[in-house]
Amino acid sequence: MNILVFIKQVADTEARIIIKGDQKSLEIENKYNINFFDEVAIEEAIRIKERIKDSQVTICTYGTKKAVEALRTAIAMGADRAFLLDNTNLENHDPLIIAKILSSFAKTEGFDLILCGRQAIDDENANIGAITAEFLGIPHVSAILKLEIMDEKKVRVESELEGGREVVEVQLPALLTTQKGLNEPRVPLITGVMKAMKAAIPSIDPCSLGIAKEDINTDASRVIVLSYEPPKKRPPVKIIEGETPEEKVKNLMKVLKEEAKAI
């Protein structure tokens, strides 16, 4: 089975992020990781490879040269190959463009199954997977929690619904986005780390994938960042005074009604 996994390198949750003076760009501390949901996708792909003979796991990301590090981590985990779709001078925030590039790569490479995280933890857009599937004209299921390969042409997946789960059979080729709980991503073995250190990771110019440059360059983006705003500062904590618990509750009710106007 030929499995493609799309990943994104994101700032570490603990990285220091500063909004630059123009309010349109960010200064991010040099701490990056694979997006957590994508790590789950890599793990699932490797597990399929371990179960099904002659499977191949290919990782791909659209990002800066720095993202090679994330691709190496995926190889260290057990992926076979990795490609960087280099976005130098092509930075944009338009998911439609990114999905177009990823789908073009998928068409060029060929695949039976595409996995990617349900969303990136930086922009939280959660739409690349679905749009890519649409471009490719293949079925797609979001936020899967269980994946069973029925045969070469069919998978059964469980995904999360509000208050329950949905079980569906999907014809391959298909694109599935992965949710926390599908698996526990592994810690790479040192043999994998060494393989990853030496792995050649080709860098691909997205324009070489049969897409016109004017369709994917920064100007083509239909999403423009107007400004970044820091989260509002939380008001200070108010401690409700009172001699007895009853009195505290009474005072709390008063505050909720009169000040917070919550009741």
Next chain:
Amino acid sequence: MNFAMTEEQEFFKKTIADTVDRLVVPKAQEIDEKDEFPWEVWKEFTKLGYLGLRYPEEIGGINADKIMCMTFYEEITRGSVGFAQSVIMNVLMGTYFIYRFGNDAIKERCLYPAMRGEKIATMCFTEDQSGSDLGATRTTAVKDGDGWRINGTKMWITNGFICDFCTVLATTDPSKGLKGLNFFLVEKGTPGFSGGQVIHKIGCRGTVTGELVFDNVWVPHENFLGEELGKGVFYVSDILDEVRLMTGAMALGIARGAYSEALEYSKKRVAFGQPIGNFQLIREKFAEMDTFMNAARFMVYYGAWLLENSMGSRIIAAEAKLYATEVCLKVVDELTRIYGANGFAYEYTPQRYFRDARFLLYGGGTQEVLKDFIGRTIIGKL
């Protein structure tokens, strides 16, 4: 000058840091509180293959350069010093002599399993009356038939009674002082070899440290680890710089762990209506800690680079250990101050860093011995 790590070194650093964050950091407080060897963490971590750090790929190692080695020592210690001590003993001192001098059967029996974490190694230098002063070693090895008979007691042995084999320093000729010292391999189960008293330490809890007793232990001649008798001290000398730099890297690891906790706390802890990080005197602490830690880092990694390139690292290694240790002691002290009274409570982490850092004063040569060595070497014989 080029201070950049290679892409490979950067990737290795990130991978080991992530691994430590996932497997070791969450267990650090528990390892300290229980003060028992963390078998579960050991199994989880060692199965990844890092214990072959210094050895060639042909025998299942990583063949890491000295920069990568320092990165490893620093990161694993940042996770938990108690755990790191045992790991580093297997990686470096505990297996060094059998890798260098052991025959194939010994390597098969001891080295390869130790690289996989299936056997626990140690190295026995210290005795109750000798630590830095190796010439005072009283453990003896006397020729007996086709082998050697060893008698003596070793103290402060990392991995103590849980070790599966040890490299023991003994004198084969007390009249020759340092030139009478040699190394021998003794394996668990050898008659007369046993664990003695366990030492209860204020820090580095989780590592078993204690006595090893050699009561008329007989080992075959193949267990003599060296090319010729009387060269033991020279062999120690070959590894001394790495051991000292490693201790400096461990100091950096503790300091970095402590520093992160201090930074986080100073942003969260509110006093007089604002985070304490807004106060100048707290900022001064970070300015000093960061400055000193950067200086220590440059010394340790510069020393490692000199060592890797065989460019003479004897003094810088001693200085790096000396300085990084003092910086570490300063940082853990500041951590407890930034935490205020909470830094004095067992419920919080600063006390652990404060206790752990103390061990650095002794491992790899005491500060006093190192200062004397550095000064003596610089001034020379007058």
